Amino acid sequence: MSFWKWLPSFIFLVSLINLVAIVKSQFPTPIYIHSKCQNNGSYTSNSTYKKNLDTILSSISPNIDTNGFYNASIGEKSDRVNVIAMCRADLQPSQCRRYVRDASIEILNKCPGQKQAILWHEFCMVRYSDEAIFGNVAYSPFDWGNNIENVPDPDKFYQELNILLDSLRNQTAYNRSPKKFAAASRPYPEYRTIYAFEQCTADITPQDCGSCLNQSALEIRQCCDWSRGVRILRPSCYLRFETDPFYNESMV
Ligand SMILES: *[C@@H]1O[C@H](CO)[C@@H](O)[C@H](O)[C@H]1NC(C)=O
Ligand SMILES: *[C@@H]1O[C@H](CO)[C@@H](O)[C@H](O)[C@H]1NC(C)=O
Ligand SMILES: *[C@@H]1O[C@H](CO)[C@@H](O)[C@H](O)[C@H]1NC(C)=O
Numbered sequence: 001m002s003f004w005k006w007l008p009s010f011i012f013l014v015s016l017i018n019l020v021a022i023v024k025s026q027f028p029t030p031i032y033i034h035s036k037c038q039n040n041g042s043y044t045s046n047s048t049y050k051k052n053l054d055t056i057l058s059s060i061s062p063n064i065d066t067n068g069f070y071n072a073s074i075g076e077k078s079d080r081v082n083v084i085a086m087c088r089a090d091l092q093p094s095q096c097r098r099y100v101r102d103a104s105i106e107i108l109n110k111c112p113g114q115k116q117a118i119l120w121h122e123f124c125m126v127r128y129s130d131e132a133i134f135g136n137v138a139y140s141p142f143d144w145g146n147n148i149e150n151v152p153d154p155d156k157f158y159q160e161l162n163i164l165l166d167s168l169r170n171q172t173a174y175n176r177s178p179k180k181f182a183a184a185s186r187p188y189p190e191y192r193t194i195y196a197f198e199q200c201t202a203d204i205t206p207q208d209c210g211s212c213l214n215q216s217a218l219e220i221r222q223c224c225d226w227s228r229g230v231r232i233l234r235p236s237c238y239l240r241f242e243t244d245p246f247y248n249e250s251m252v
């Protein structure tokens with residue numbers, strides 16, 4: 001009996017134990033990372049843009065506010081870098097700082113040399129550009145992720161889901177708190193309880209926030225019809241639903 005024969009199952013077991021550890025210590029999902037490089041201009045490694053970008057990205061984690069939002073600019077003209085960072089609203093400030101630090105490092109790995117990029121980490125978003133981005137609603141670039149398990153009756157399921165999403169939209173857009181978010185669950189006895197979370201960046205108007213979330217709700221059946229869990233990732237708004245709890249309910 002060779003050790004090598006058992007190695008794959010051993011690795012599998014170790015990964016499984018790690019996965020369970022993540023699930024227990026955090027929310028019931030591993031950390032997924034999505035990114036989009038905008039291919040709209042590039043910088044060289046010895047440029048002033050690169051120097052400004054490094055400076056501003058490393059300023060996010062120490063300076064992000066307790067509401068989990070950060071915006072800043074550095075440099076002049078074509079060397080100017082604007083950055084926006086946002087944490088999911090149910091995080092503790094210490095978690096927020098840790099995840100935006102990870103995301104600020106990762107965005108450089110994902111989009112080397114790019115003057116415009118966005119990265120959605122499981123728990124936060126980091127975005128930079130040479131163009132002004134603060135206060136301007138942005139629907140694109142966008143991305144999505146979905147659960148590969150299907151719902152039994154999508155028409156009924158999505159009807160229930162839309163009732164929940166419709167009720168969260170104005171709560172998010174008109175939230176009096178600086179954290180523009182709302183989350184809730186809705187029992188759906190024919191299948192499973194639906195949990196949903198919506199959030200906008202703090203720099204856009206309530207109208208823009210509502211339209212952004214509307215677009216995202218419309219996207220669900222386009223990208224991911226039948227799926228029992230979907231996230232729609234845009235620069236200005238975040239929408240996610242699952243049929244398992246995934247956010248910290250005591251922060252809502
Ligand atoms: C690229 O940048 C130019 C000017 O900086 C802008 O007009 C254009 O919309 C951008 N294109 C994309 C795809 O972002
Ligand atoms: C950066 O390096 C390239 C060659 O690798 C050189 O042509 C360019 O002049 C340098 N730019 C600056 C701003 O030093
Ligand atoms: C960052 O956001 C604040 C409001 O939250 C605003 O007053 C400030 O001008 C913004 N800074 C930049 C560089 O856009």
Ligand SMILES: *[C@@H]1O[C@H](CO)[C@@H](O)[C@H](O)[C@H]1NC(C)=O
Nearest residue numbers: 166167169170171173174210
């Ligand atoms: C959401 O807010 C808009 C603008 O204030 C309003 O017209 C609309 O009726 C509201 N929708 C719901 C469901 O409350």
Ligand SMILES: *[C@@H]1O[C@H](CO)[C@@H](O)[C@H](O)[C@H]1NC(C)=O
Nearest residue numbers: 206207208209210211212214
């Ligand atoms: C979102 O869409 C609903 C109908 O699907 C509409 O009643 C509502 O006014 C829209 N809200 C915004 C802010 O666009």
Ligand SMILES: *[C@@H]1O[C@H](CO)[C@@H](O)[C@H](O)[C@H]1NC(C)=O
Nearest residue numbers: 025026027092248249250251
């Ligand atoms: C959820 O939030 C509470 C505070 O409201 C905090 O004590 C708890 O540690 C959080 N849970 C997780 C898993 O972060």
